[in-house]
Amino acid sequence: MRILIVEDESKTAAYLNKGLSESGFLVDIASNGEDGLFLATNYHYDLIILDIMLPKIDGWTIIKDIRRLHPDARVLFLTARDGVEDKVKGLELGADDYLVKPFAFSELLARIRSLLRRGSTQSSDNLTISDLTIDIIKHKATRGSIRLNLTPKEFALLVMLAQRTGEVLSRTLIAESVWDINFDSDTNVVDVAIRRLRQKVDDPFEKKLIHTVRGMGYVLEER
Ligand code: CA
Numbered sequence: 098m099r100i101l102i103v104e105d106e107s108k109t110a111a112y113l114n115k116g117l118s119e120s121g122f123l124v125d126i127a128s129n130g131e132d133g134l135f136l137a138t139n140y141h142y143d144l145i146i147l148d149i150m151l152p153k154i155d156g157w158t159i160i161k162d163i164r165r166l167h168p169d170a171r172v173l174f175l176t177a178r179d180g181v182e183d184k185v186k187g188l189e190l191g192a193d194d195y196l197v198k199p200f201a202f203s204e205l206l207a208r209i210r211s212l213l214r215r216g217s218t219q220s221s222d223n224l225t226i227s228d229l230t231i232d233i234i235k236h237k238a239t240r241g242s243i244r245l246n247l248t249p250k251e252f253a254l255l256v257m258l259a260q261r262t263g264e265v266l267s268r269t270l271i272a273e274s275v276w277d278i279n280f281d282s283d284t285n286v287v288d289v290a291i292r293r294l295r296q297k298v299d300d301p302f303e304k305k306l307i308h309t310v311r312g313m314g315y316v317l318e319e320r
Contacts, residue, residue: 098213099123101142103133103159104175105151109198113146116202117209130154138166143213147192149176149183157190164191171212175200181275185253188233191222194260195274204270211261224259227319229298229306231259240302250275251294258307258317267314291315 100122104110110126117124125142127133130151137145137159145163149156156174163170174187174195187195193215194208224231228241238245238255247255254275258266268287275290291307299305308316 098143099125099141100209101125101127101133101136101140101145103127103130103137103145103151103156104148105129106148112202113205116206120206128152130156130159134159134162137163137170142170144171144173144209146173146175146209149174149187157186160187160190160192171215173208173212175205181250181253184275185236185249188253188256189236191233197273211264224256224262226259226262226317227304227306228302229259231256238298240298243301245297247294247297250290251297254290254294255298255317258315261317263316263318265310265313265316271314287315 098121100117102110102113102117102124104113104126105128107128110128114124114126125136125140127136131153133147133151134154136142147156147159151159156176160172160174163172171193172191174192175198176183176195177198184195193212196205196208222232222234224233229238230240231238233256236252238247238252254271257271257274271287271291291309295307299307304319306317306319308318308320310316
């Protein structure tokens with residue numbers, strides 16, 4: 098498995114290189130956007146870890162070119178930028194996942210493994226679980242023929258759950274990923290957000306897709 102890291106902070110790049118090499122990956126590093134774009138579009142990588150703020154060419158531009166040339170490439174944004182708008186923009190542009198610095202290496206590794214396991218049938222722009230369809234580019238979610246009217250935050254939350262179908266996601270992980278806040282003990286905000294999302298995604302329909310796993314978190318799957 099070959100991974101490309103596009104990262105201009107040499108410390109972060111070295112840390113990633115060490116950790117990923119020790120985990121058995123072949124790693125290439127580009128320290129600016131121009132080199133990153135060249136490597137990403139001229140060589141095959143199983144996964145590209147992409148920073149957003151980069152010298153010469155930024156991550157937004159790079160992912161557009163990657164998506165145009167290699168629609169199947171898996172891309173994980175790793176960035177200090179936060180805010181749900183950035184996250185939604187990243188997902189809209191075709192990122193498969195998004196992790197905000199600082200991060201735990203174990204969390205990054207878990208996400209990388211999950212991305213690499215993910216079947217290529219699940220294209221990055223469209224997610225389908227049962228009769229739920231999510232079009233990330235068009236910002237549209239439907240169940241059957243019924244369009245769901247979601248806020249940007251609800252949409253980001255649904256995308257996150259759908260991209261990791263069958264995986265139980267903890268409240269802390271959801272809070273950190275969708276809101277970029279460390280809630281510690283107060284993850285009640287996640288429960289409230291999930292309840293609102295359920296009212297739109299599940300309540301009007303017979304088949305429920307969002308499930309509570311007691312003591313652990315939430316999972317979106319067909320049961
Ligand atoms: Ca940077």
